[in-house]
Amino acid sequence: MNTNLRSFFRALTNRSEKDVFKSTQGRLTRIYSGLLMLFLILFIVIVYFVLYVVILRNQEHELDSLVTQEAGFIENYLLKNEQSDLKGIQNQEVVFAGANQYFYYVVSPTGDIIMGNEANPHLRRKLVDLVKGIPLKDHEIRKVTLHGKSDGRGDNGEFHPRDEAQDLHLMITSHSIYVKGQYIGQLYIGKDISFAYQLFHWLLMIFVAFLVIFFGVASFMSVVMSKRAMVPITNAFTRQREFVADASHELRTPLSVIMSSIDAMEMTIEPVPEENFVRKMLLNMRQEVKRMTNLVGDLLTLARSDSNTIETKMETFDFRPLAGKALESVSPLAASKQIALEMHAPDTLTATGDPQRLSQLLYILLDNAIKYTANGGEVCLTLSKGESQLCLQVQDTGIGIKPEDQGHIFERFYRADKSRSRQMGGHGLGLSIAKWIVETHGGTIQLTSEIGKGSTFTIRIPIQSTWVSGTGSYVN
Structure with a gap:
């Protein structure tokens, strides 16, 4: 059962890899989603940044206006009372009431706090140390945070800006105080902007939820x-x-007629030497028509395989005689190049599949091995049987395949050496058909090759397979 499931999922994987349209649609979906999300993220970042700048700039403007107004109030008060310094002024005499103003302090030139007030008296020491520790120029604005003892949340989750137990965000600025051109002190004002940070926090949460x-x-x-x-x-x-x-179907008939005509012409002419011009022309015509016939047949096979219209017959048979016939069919081509053909196989080899397609598979691999093996080389076919699979191996002593080409040789019309392939009559479809035959039987095909030493194609096909209607393949 486990073997059956593995083979089934392997067949589905092979099928999904072959389905270019689904993978292309998946890539388009990811691209569209990525672009939409990118635009949304950019929009959120821009909106958040604009709100952040606008709100804080507005708070800075309010604070600057406030410190200028209150510094002017102090100066007018001193002039009205004809005082040349801040001594003797009490908090009750100068009352400030700015919006969200958290504290104000007036510091003398010697660094003493002349007067001041804060929203939370428990934080007076921290605030005084803060003011003395950060000398500011006139109208210079600085943001500081005083960390509380807890996360600053109330019982219902609300934020209390003036609670000592939470983080407090302040915006601080200062303004020099002059009376009759004489510097008499520095006014510091702190504005509570915790609500703005809370607003930014909730706004960020809303944007994240919206993004999801x-x-x-x-x-x-x-x-x-x-x-x-x-x-x-x-x-x-x-x-x-x-x-x-x-087109492939329609071309088969005229090609057959041309081949028959060539045969008839050869029978009507008198025997002539091999070097005769007419005989050479007929021989060339025969070879080209044969090459075109093979190409048309391959195109028709691939076109039908794409549309799953090829009828495949499922049979259990002895693979040994079928392999012998395939070897015999390519022996004339091997003999013309003095290539030794060998086959290592048991006397009987039971297999399950389509005999016609498996025979075509052997012919493609053997023909390919012979074409790319130099004169006097060797081609060996090895057949073996495991517990659950049939193993076919075609090994040659040919030119080999470059590592950068090995990942493409099963692609349609791909030829590693185009000039050599044209000379040998190849058009780059044989290995594509071979891969298709192997995959329809739920098997795998692998290549190992080394330049100048040859190549080895290894095919493994499950012994017991079942044809799955609509998928165009066998599964174990």
Whole structure:
């Protein structure tokens, strides 16, 4: 049962990797979602930054106006009472009532606190130390935080700006006090801006929640948009696939007629030497027509495999005679290049699959090995059987495949050495068909190769497989 499940999921994985449209749609969905989320994040950052700057700038403007107004009030008071210093002034005589003003202190030139007041008397020492520790220029604004003893939350979660047990955010500025051109002290004012920080905190939470909600909306919209974007691509691919299938089917008949005509012409002419011009022309025509026939057949096979219209027959048979016939069919090509063909296999080898397709698989691999093996080389076919799979191995002593090309050789129309492939009549479809045959049987195909030493193709196919309708493949 476990083996069956593994093979089933392996077949599904192979199928999903092959489905270019689903992977493309997935990439489009991720791109659309990423762009929408990027725009939203940029919008949130800009809005948050603008609100942050506007609110704090407004608080700074209010504080600056407040310190200027109160410094002027003190100066007018001293002039009115004809005093040249701040001595003798009491808090009761000068009363400040600024909005959200948390404290004010008047400091003499010697650094003594002449007068002042604060919203929370328990924090007077901290505030006085703070004022003395941060000398400010006129109208210079600084933000400071006094840390409380707790997180600053009330019983119901609300924020109490004047609670000693919480963090207190202050905006502090100062203004020099002059009487008749003589510097007599410095006025410090602190404004409570804890509400602004609380506002920014809740605003950030709202934006994050909005971002999470919008992520779901963006994902849904991206799926819809990617599906719509794939419609014309899918339709174009379908029309192209149908055209290739129809054109390949229609070309088979005229090619067959041309081949028959060449045969008839060869029978009507008198025997001539091999060097005769007419004989050479007919030989070249035969080779080109044969090459075109193979190409048309391969295109038709791939077009039908894409549309899952190829009928595959499931049989249990002895694979040994089928391999012998495949080896025999390529022996003339091997003999023309003095290549030694070998086969290592048991006397009987039971397999389950489509005999015609598996025979085509062997022919493709053997033909490919012979084409790319130099004269006098060797090609070996090895068949073996494990507990649950059939193993086929085609090994040659050919030119080998470069490491950078090994990941592409199963792609359609891909040729590692294009000039050599044209000379040998290859068009880059054989290995694509071989991979398709292996995958439809729920198997795997692997390549090991070394330049100048040859290549080895290893195929593993499950012995007991079941055809899954609609998927175009076998699963174990």
